[in-house]
Amino acid sequence: MVDAWRGRERALRERGVDVRLFSAGRSEEGGEWVALRPRPGEAVEAVDTLGRHPALFLYDPRPLWRSLGEQWDVIDIHEEPFSLATAEILLLRAFRRNRAPVILYTAQNIRKRYPIPFRWFERYALRLASGISACNADAAAIASEKGFAGRARVIPLGIDPAEFTPVPERRSGGRGAGDQHHDVVVGYIGRLVPEKGIDLLLRALALEPRLHLRVAGSGPLGASLPARALALGVAHRMTLIGAVEPDEVATFYRSVDVIAVPSLTTPRWTEQFGRVAVEAMASGVPVVASDAGALPDVVGGAGLIVRQGNVPELATALVSAGGERASDLIAAGALRAAECSWTSVADDYIALYRSVTHAEGPDPASAVEIVVVAYGRPDLLRAALEPVAGMPLTVVDNSSLPEIAELCTEFGVRYIDPGRNGGFGAGVNRALVDRLVPGADVLLLNPDARITSGQIAVLQNALRSDRRLASVAPSQVDESGRPARVEWRFPSPGNAWREAIGLSRLQRGARFVIGSVLLLRAEALDQVGGFDEAFFLYAEETDWAYRAQSLGWRHTLVPAARVVHVGAATSSDGHRRDAHFHASQERYFRKHFGAIGWQSARVATWGGAMFRAAVLPGARGTEARRRAALYRLGPMRVESRLRDAS
Incomplete structure (x- = not known):
């Protein structure tokens, strides 16, 4: 418009x-x-x-x-x-x-x-x-x-840098740069409503005699503003300009030393961006803003942020921004404003368009970066690292063991200690925040799995042969050579009922591959994002794959690639492991199918377990009774009790 x-x-x-x-x-x-x-x-x-x-x-x-x-x-x-x-x-x-x-x-x-x-x-x-x-x-x-x-x-709202440009003296810091004793002209432009904090500015003037205020805008408080200034004894230092035409906004910015955005959050409103702050920075004017809503992110380190409603802090910041800190803020503001230019915004949107259309970049990913999330068992980790140590590789150590740090030093791979055990998904995300090879495909490797660089190449060739693929996984065997199932149908309430009545072969829906060894496409990671850290252990790859499938991606098994996976080797407590697994299933159902979908799947799983408990002998019947009890109580509730007990 x-x-x-x-x-x-x-x-x-x-x-x-x-x-x-x-x-x-x-x-x-x-x-x-x-x-x-x-x-x-x-x-x-x-x-x-x-x-x-x-x-x-x-x-x-x-x-x-x-x-x-x-x-x-x-x-x-x-x-x-x-x-x-x-x-x-x-x-x-x-x-x-x-x-x-x-x-x-x-x-x-x-x-x-x-x-x-x-x-x-x-x-x-x-x-x-x-x-x-x-x-x-x-x-x-x-x-x-x-x-x-x-x-x-x-993606920020954009500005035209050709319209909002600093006058020459602003580029070198303005007329008050470095002077702590000169008067500071503060500018406010916007709606004159209580939540915009205009009364705070008047009170700041009453506290600090060096401040002068120019107010541009209109609104419900416009008529009462002169009387309020008079009552505070600052009427002679406030100028009410009224509404400013769009083509005069840049001129207004250049007429002041500092722009103030002292907004106040209400139960129904807060600042969603703060375009005024960006325009002012582009015009070479320092910005002082409150910490309301998006203002801290928009202003970033290019302006001064004060606590909402704190008048003494606001007055001090205005004097500082218009004096001793003016030069630094003007320089930082220019850099921040450049990030919000229409050309930069357009580049961000083009990247978004390419992402949603699954378009490969001009140089599709050819490298593979490996991420291993470890928890104890340095012996298993050594076996996992040996075949791939020459590749870009990060170990995130959720156990914070010195032995694992030493092992990473020995192999020359990056070691990250997150300082806590946030689970597998949190560990992966920690590595993805700071990539070794930005834009590379990412191989997630369990510390109890082993794969060679040659098998990784087979995986990547398969991944890159179909632009719709978000992830691929190799076939897997255990240490005795026994095959393990890798490809599964996505869980759903309907599939839970089919399994409960013994018709698993009739399950419906798209397929995904499990994450003990999983190669993720760079473009899919860019669109889908990282793992949901609410999944502490298990189902995090199921959730990621389901989200990717919702965005038009597919997943497949690559039989030509084969790896050895010990399985559950880093966890010795079977009951706790089962609680984590089924709690993650509950999170998955609640997230993607809602409370009703979860209750449907819960009843189906409980009913199927009760039937098997009644007809199966020995250990299988005992396991079925344990499963039924877990679903009767609620897996997430049981998991919470186990955590509290530990």
């Missing part, structure tokens, strides 16, 4: 992306109706809308229907997942049978439970989406918590 906000599409077109943009013909922005005004030759189509609320309006479906009848590589919906407009577009897409992957946008960084049907809209949209663009880290995390299968990407 707003011309400046269409900079993303213009930057994408400059990079050769064919973008067809549909925008509301008019909408309410900042309390005023704004009409779409395309630039000459700009490829944007105005669409009539019904409704005024950002989450409760609908588009005229006719132009969208026509466009969805065409073939597109990506459908990018810049609306919240819970919104009525998102539901409308996804419904039209379904009726049109358009299979292009969908990307959604979110800024919602407060955990809200929406009323029906918006809760349903949100859940459906997040489960259908192939990608998420979030303008702050909390919004990305919330999208994943609510059901998005992949890695939500944090």
Whole structure:
């Protein structure tokens, strides 16, 4: 709608992306109706809308229907997942049978439970989406918590650096740089509402006589602001400018020494980005912001962050930012603002588009990086490392044993001690945070498994032969040469019932491969993200594979590759191991099928175990009775009791 906000599409077109943009013909922005005004030759189509609320309006479906009848590589919906407009577009897409992957946008960084049907809209949209663009880290995390299968990407809102540029004296620090005694002109621009913290600025002026304030904006507090300043004795140091036209915003930034963003979080609102802060930094103006919402992430180390509502801290920071720290903040702000330029934002979106279309980069991964998560048993780890020690390899030691650290030094591989036993998934994620070979495929190797570099090459050749494959695994045998099952159907309530009544051979659904030796495709890792650390032990690879499958990936066994896997060699307590295994199954069912799906699978497993306990003799019957008791009590509850007892 707003011309400046269409900079993303213009930057994408400059990079050769064919973008067809549909925008509301008019909408309410900042309390005023704004009409779409395309630039000459700009490829944007105005669409009539019904409704005024950002989450409760609908588009005229006719132009969208026509466009969805065409073939597109990506459908990018810049609306919240819970919104009525998102539901409308996804419904039209379904009726049109358009299979292009969908990307959604979110800024919602407060955990809200929406009323029906918006809760349903949100859940459906997040489960259908192939990608998420979030303008702050909390919004990305919330999208994943609510059901998005992949890695939500944090992509900032953009600015035009050609519009927001510093005047020459700003580049060298401005007029007050290094001077702790000169007056500091503080700027505020935005809505004049209580949650924006404008009253805090007036109180900061009352505390610090060197501060002067220029206020640009309009809103409910506009009429009472002069009286409030007078009551605090700072009216002579405050100038109320009123609303500023968009083409005058940059000039306003350059007229002040510091921009303040002293927002206050409320139960229903917090800062979702803070574009003002980025624009000010691009204009060569230091920024002081509160720690409300996304502001600390947006400002980063390029500005000063103060605690919400702390007036003395705010006053001190404003004086410092406009004086002794001005030069450093201006330099850091310029670097941060460059990361939010439309060109940088466009690059981030192109990477996202390539990810959801499963496009290989110009140089597809040829290297393999190995990750081993160890817990005790240095003898087994030695056997695992010997055949692959010359490859890029990281050992994450959840047991923090000096012997394992020494073993890694001996083999010349990277050793990481996370300082705690967070489980297998947490260990893998720790290694993925700091990659030895960025962009390489990743082999997950259990410390009780052995594979050679030649077998790894066979695995990677199979993985790279099909661009739809997210993971591959070799065939496995134990130390006696007995084959072990590697490929399985995904667990589901239906499959749980089939197994309970003895019809496992009739199980349905896609397949995955287990993770004792598992090669993950770099592009799939990029889209799906790391492992869910709620799975302490077992089912973490099942969960990852299910999420990848939801995003259009596949998994397969590679019979030509063969490894030896001892199995359960790092755990000697069978009862505890079973509790962890079935607790992870409960987490998996609850996460992907909800409470009802879990209860269905639980009843099926309990019923099947009770039947086997009644008919099977000896140890098999005893094991079935133990399984039935575990599911009667609840595996996660039993696991929790075991942890408390230890």
